[in-house]
Amino acid sequence: MKKSDFHFELPPELIAQAPLAERSASRLLVVPPGEGAFEDRGIADLPELLQPGDLLVFNDTRVIPARVFGHKASGGRVEILIERLLPGNEARAQLGASKPSRPGTRIILEGGGEAEVLGREGAFYLLRFDVDGALDAWLERAGQLPLPPYIRRQPGAGDSARYQTVFARNTGAVAAPTAGLHFDEALLQRLRARGVGFGHVTLHVGAGTFQPMRVDDIHAHLMHSEWLDVGADLVAQVQATRAAGGRVIAVGTTVVRALESAMPEGELQPFAGETRIFIYPGYRIRSVDALVTNFHLPESTLLMLVSAFSGRERILAAYEHAVRTRYRFFSYGDAMLLYPSAGQADTAPLITGD
Structure with missing residues (x-):
């Protein structure tokens, strides 16, 4: 499998350079399982898209003013x-x-x-x-907040708040877990009222998340290392949710990486330490039933992860729709709600060191 298999054309003007006035004003592209039609919704619609008893899992890392x-x-x-x-x-x-x-x-x-x-x-x-x-x-x-390299401006006063999630509490990241940026207190309250539960993991996002893949054969890629913590309380929440018939929904690819790293024997366990997990098509993501995520860079490891979850052709078709309908891309951009493809394989992830 080649890096070029994950290429798409993105007009530069669709790269969001600043956040919207309200966190929960972002658009949400719903990509249902199978061949169902894409739905153009909004993040504010999440309470009606989720079910009572579902569990949203957030990454509570906090970004360091690292520059x-x-x-x-x-x-x-x-x-x-x-x-x-x-x-x-x-x-x-x-x-x-x-x-x-x-x-x-x-x-x-x-x-x-x-x-x-x-x-x-x-x-x-x-x-x-x-x-x-x-x-x-x-x-x-x-220090200065380290905005991603595709944001072509200096950080402003508003970025110190808007490039952090409202639930950030464990300092250590150099990039935000951007899917979480869409959630404000009003939306969280509406989700609670719906009967949706909240859980947290910590994964300190590293600068390597922005580094391009320098080899075309993805199996030769050297994955960067990041520190994570999946606690016993979260494991208990996941087990209780599944026992009651609820769904586990990751808010961001960092949550998926954390949970999959904490399943060495196929069952979620408490874990704190380093991960170099590299998830790409051919690997079956077992830890979550749905995924809220932003749009990712062409040929990136994160695009490969969501392709493993929902299928490469399905994801590329969704991205084509997003470009055509003028969604906003990357950290300050819009989001997707993804469901797994029926054809996920059941193989181990590639874990490589740098």
Whole structure:
């Protein structure tokens, strides 16, 4: 299977550059199972599309203001994009500079303090920050929200709230779990009144989610690592929902990746740790019965995941419909409600390291 099998043409003007005035004003493309016709609805219609006893599972990760700027002693400008916070005010990060940075290089930070390059870990640098206080608290004061590269503007004052979900609580992501951005308190209240339950996992979305696949044979792709936590309470919620005949509905591909990573023996279990799971057609997603997700980049691993869930041809047809009817794409764009295809295979995912 080739990367090019997941290509589609997207007019640049359909890439949403800013959020709508209201979170729940986004459109929702419903892709029913089988050959049913696509439905053009809205996120606000979710309470009538779901059933009492269904369980929505959200990713409660919180985005770090992970982009900071500085300069070397030589004067060369450096952009730091933190990938992972580590103990001892250390971090794994990408560095944008005119030349590679050697161990011992010190970066004078615009927000005050310095960062020292300790070494390399693959595509990332290991840095130690000498700043006022704990690194996470310093970033809240001095860091910049890392909007995705396809948003062609600088972050504004409104992004600090709108690029976080309303239920974000566990700090550690460098990108938002964007399907959750559509939910506001009013919509959550209507879903509760409908009898829909809520559960949470944590998966700290990494910068690798935006990195393009550099090989055409998808089996040769090296998947990035992300940290997740599927707790015992969520496992109990899922079991109770299924026992009562309800459906488990993931809000976002990050939730699917978390739940599938917590099913090593085919049954959901509590799990906290790293995952490099790569889900693509040929793998049967067992953890969820439906999926709310945004539209994804052409030839991306996330497009491959939703194709595994609903079928590649079905997904590409839905994307063609979305382009034709002018849906908004990517992080600040519109959403889909997907159901599984009947022809999902039952094979293991590809798990690769970087």
